[in-house]
Amino acid sequence: MTSLQLLSFLLLSCIIVSASTYEGEEEEALGSQSEHTTTTKEQQNLETKFRLYRDTAEGSCQIFVNQLETLDKCSFNASLPLVMIVHGWSVDGILESWIWKMAAALKSQHNQMNVIIADWLTLAHQHYPIAVRNTRTTGQEIALFLEWLEESVQFSRSNAHLIGYSLGAHVSGFAGSFINGTKKIGRITGLDPAGPLFEGMSPTDRLSPDDANFVDAIHTFTKQHMGLSVGIKQPVAHFDFYPNGGTFQPGCHILHVYNHIAQFGIAGITQTVKCAHERSVHLFIDSLLHKDKQSTAYWCNDINTFNKGLCLSCKKNRCNTLGYSIREERLPKSRRLFLKTRAYTPFKVYHYQFKIHIINEIQGKPIDPAFTMSVAGTKKDAKNLHIPLVEGITGNKTYSFLITLDTDIGDLIMIKFKWEGTPVWENIWDTFQTIIPWTKGTHRPGLIVKAIRVKAGETQQKYTFCPQSIDNIHLHPSQEKTFVRCEDLFQRQNRK
Template sequence: MKSLQLLSFLLLSCIITPANTHGGKKKEALGSQSQHTRAKKDQQNSETKFRLYTDKTEESCQIFWNQLETLDKCGFNASLPLVMIVHGWSVDGILESWIWKMAAALKSQHKQMNVIIADWLTSAHQHYPIAVQNTRYIGQEIADFLEWLEESIQFSRSNAHLIGYSLGAHVSGFAGSYISGTNKIGRITGLDPAGPLFEGMSPTDRLSPDDANFVDAIHTFTKQHMGLSVGIKQPVAHFDFYPNGGTFQPGCHIMHVYNHIAQYGITGITQTVKCAHERSVHLFIDSLLHNDKQSTAYWCNDINTFEKGMCLSCRKNRCNTLGYNIREERLPKSRRLFLKTRAHMPFKVYHYQFKIHFINEIQGKQIDPTFTISLTGSKEDAKNLPITVVEGINGNKTYSFLITLDTDIGDLIMIKLKWEATAVWENIWDTVQTIIPWTKGTRRPGLIVKTIRVKAGETQQKMTFCSQSINNLHLHPAQEKTFVRCEDRFQRQNSK
């Protein structure tokens, strides 16, 4: 039944309709900030349980608002930073396993911190539109809790970092906007902030950059169904990360359901359904567990441009680190960053831009070849990586490709470029050359490839590779050419 409920969430139609019938407009369904603030101040009992993580699996110590003795009992240290994990909408009314994994990862890497789990299951285990309305109340309670810490034990809100998943991201945003005074919460991280009833809303009705001194967000499931998506697509932070474009994630296709069943049992069906949405959580945990494999993302206008490798620049803060170790920088406008990842942890890949200048010697004849590229590095090799020229090769033009590697091959030493083709393709190519007269000598026409220019995203190193055979620059079907490092004649040109 859990999987059916989650599937209904993905389909969204049965969830959204009740909200609109009650509120008319989406904004009315959420309610106003002042209405929720007044209502919350009238309540005496907090619906949120603040659980201090105790370094033991799925164990915590509850801190009660306005009861100072519980701070001492649980061992809260006002001199240490606070990270508060805020879960999202609940299907079954229990805290999900990822919460404890994240708490353990935070403490294992940064023992000198307080980790609190904001348990708002009572309000989250409702029909989705009701849970959405409750996000404001819970945000107010978290704001009240932080104000109490500040007033009673002089804990500075600037030392607080809220990590909110799905609806919890917007809860965190409301907490930041409701907290009194001019000083803001230190940081808010939104992990695939929920989309339904928040997409397209004003900054006051969702997570926004104004809610903390620094706000970052990771978008992993913005693929639309009937015009709506599980995760919000629009930027909501100072830095918004879109792994693999943000629409869907590798390893989360329904075809992987059998793998998930083998790993999780029958609950593997549920894991498949929520895989892409929850990937944001595991990307963040990954940034805590693998300090030596931090994922870099790059500022780009859109995913199509990024997938051509044209945005691998770190000049003027154009790149940043995804996850806990992000470089915190307030920007006047949200910045969208893209990156590729693997299907499993550690998620890091190494990004390369390959710029290859092709000359098609058959004038007026466009060809659509498929190439593979093999790389020799100082540490490892990578073989038979496919690259495809989407728009075809015609005339004299430079084409840009994005290549990603799962491993660090070290310094790139040599490149082998092969034109993949069958015997049939070779015969067609020879026939074309027979029909079209070739008068420039006896050599049969092909593609001329003089140089390959490479930029490594992670190191920002730029390299130029020249054909090993300077007397024969032609590439034909089923043929492979070798390119070696040479003097960079383009060094003085600015590369994107």
């Protein structure tokens, strides 16, 4: 079993054991998925606590439905937008630290807003199938809370933004579907919406685009084992973001468990297990704290196509910003967007498509050399970039791939392209020289790199690079060639 399989296995085992131990409750939870009747609840029966975040020693102030004086006491401002944070399944019955970090980030960057934490711990701190069943109850209570705000202080539900993590994403969806009237909640953001007991369900039984005027979701842990994934894999929003493919996240390797145990004690195991799942939360917080480093994602069919750099287009709204500052646009069909991120904050990287035209003069089977590049920009340089070719070099062909950089290097000026030679390749070339001798004045067979075309995803700039020396265009093991900006004759012909 690989480390990735072990990591997801640990968390999924908790869910499976919980489900098998409470099989009757699981059937009840699943059975309730098709029910859509709301029940009126008296305030004293509400399980959800609505805590208005305040940057004070107390941290929050509880608002009670049907008690107007608590709105004044907590300084709720009905003229300002409302952002409600909805946590997920609870293992220890305590509000997790990320909740307060997100609340603080929202207030620090957007002080003119109400930030409320929907505390449904009494319903979430249960065996997983029971917590799943309780998502509907909590959704009803949030809907009731928003309806009360509308009736009592004329707060418009269109100014409400629910941010739900894991099970909390589906809670938010149910709040949107249960709220009375024709008008919808303004926005719902699902942060790695939970997968078990929701994957494959109908839109009415999970978070869906119909639950708000605008719905976005970030999927960070959709790796499936035993038919389950911690986060839901299917699209559930108008825009569904899949950072690094959505299956797993950089920096969440099982080997980091030792560092986490040193930092958190035995709780460090839990920290490692939930690393990829909770990455969705920290990507969203990152979008609040680093306004100058917003991550761009691109519409694409799948991660393999994206890794070839074939989807870096922003034409016709094909790209969007991940996180709080997303461009809100209702679409008739869910749109999948992909991006790469770093393992730590700030998570933003810069995406580049490289298309390299290579001619292989050596006849026979494809060869698999290793290439690296160094790129010079107007702001910075990037050196020794590994080129991720996934196929052998054959004949006369153009190869496309994605390269990401951690920093903005500005406009590209020059590229140095190197064939990383090894003793094996040196011996192969010596063998070719023996078998196919060439006379003085003829060139030694090798690879010819005719042109390198680059597209920058973030700026949408396009560049073409040609060999600096046209007298020595052949590339051999251990050699490096310099390419400089030139005019793309193909593009020029298309403009005519």
